[in-house]
Amino acid sequence: xxxxxxxxxxxxxxxxxxxxxxxxxxxxxxxxxxxxxxxxxxxxxxxxxxxxxxxxxxxxxxxxxxxxxxxxxxxxxxxxxxxxxxxxxxxxxxxxxxxxxxxxxxxxxxxxxxxxxxxxxxxxxxxxxxxxxxxxxxxxxxxxxxxxxxxxxxxxxxxxxxxxxxxxxxxxxxxxxxxxxxxxxxxxxxxxxxxxxxxxxxxxxxxxxxxx
Numbered sequence: 001x002x003x004x005x006x007x008x009x010x011x012x013x014x015x016x017x018x019x020x021x022x023x024x025x026x027x028x029x030x031x032x033x034x035x036x037x038x039x040x041x042x043x044x045x046x047x048x049x050x051x052x053x054x055x056x057x058x059x060x061x062x063x064x065x066x067x068x069x070x071x072x073x074x075x076x077x078x079x080x081x082x083x084x085x086x087x088x089x090x091x092x093x094x095x096x097x098x099x100x101x102x103x104x105x106x107x108x109x110x111x112x113x114x115x116x117x118x119x120x121x122x123x124x125x126x127x128x129x130x131x132x133x134x135x136x137x138x139x140x141x142x143x144x145x146x147x148x149x150x151x152x153x154x155x156x157x158x159x160x161x162x163x164x165x166x167x168x169x170x171x172x173x174x175x176x177x178x179x180x181x182x183x184x185x186x187x188x189x190x191x192x193x194x195x196x197x198x199x200x201x202x203x204x205x206x207x208x209x210x211x212x
Contacts, residue, residue, distance in 0.1 A: 058188065061087060062103045062207055064200055065096035071200035073207045081106055084139035091116040101166075103191045103204075106130070111180075111187035112140055113194075115165050123161040126180040126187065157181055169198045 061076040080086045087102050091114060094100040099117030106112070110130040115122040123140055130137040131148045138148060146160055159180045163173035171194060179190045188208070195204035 058211075059106050060104075060188070060208065060211060062191075062204065063091060063094065063100050064103065064195070064204065065094045065100040066098050067096055071203050073195070073200055073203035075207050075210060076102075080104075082136050084136050084143070087114055088116060088121065092118075103194075104136070105187040105191055106134060106136065108186055109134070110137060111191055112136070113165055115162075122165045124163065124165045124176070124180075125160040126190070127157050128160045129157065157183070166194070166198060171197050 059078055059081040061078065061080045062073055063076055064071055064073045066072075076087070076090050080090060081104055087104065091100040091102050099115060099120075102112070102114035102116070104112040104114070110125065110127040112126070113124040121143075123144060125131075125137060125140045125144075128137075128141065128146070128149050131141050141148060141160060144161055149156075149158075157180075159177060163176055166176060167173060175197070176194075179185070179193060182190070185193070192201070192204060192208075195201045
């Protein structure tokens with residue numbers, strides 16, 4: 001089965017809320033023209049983030065968005081790593097004029113990238129086989145209208161969704177595919193590399209460091 005089977009662009013919907021954030025010093029790229037310039041209501045007051053560490057999990061969900069010429073990155077409640085609809089809702093609450101990017105790292109297994117602007121949603125799942133063991137991965141495939149892979153396909157690490165989800169920010173399809181398929185990297189390491197290539201490495205690292 002080829003990777004093209006799981007390559008699909010999306011434009012749909014979702015909803016939910018997040019927390020206070022600080023301005024960090026990563027300069028944002030000037031051009032996000034691939035995202036529609038819809039008008040939209042102002043920001044939302046965020047609640048104080050409380051990270052749960054009693055399960056020893058390294059899972060996290062982060063949101064990145066551009067405000068003026070800088071990127072802001074902060075963590076969402078860790079429970080949202082298992083709540084796909086909640087992630088969509090949280091990303092919709094961002095006041096950014098160019099939408100929001102959600103970055104989910106789950107276990108040692110896979111990551112999810114979600115990009116939201118108004119009613120426009122793009123998704124990328126690093127490994128479709130994760131849907132066998134993880135409900136959040138199944139929820140992503142359901143949103144993309146892609147079936148959970150059959151048993152004979154479970155030995156293939158294939159991504160699903162929009163391979164060009166970050167192309168306008170400088171990360172093309174081939175590079176994203178190569179990162180997703182690098183079995184020597186953990187999901188959080190891949191997301192850190194993506195943050196570096198897009199231009200919000202410092203903000204991303206500082207947000208992740210708050211997990212302790």
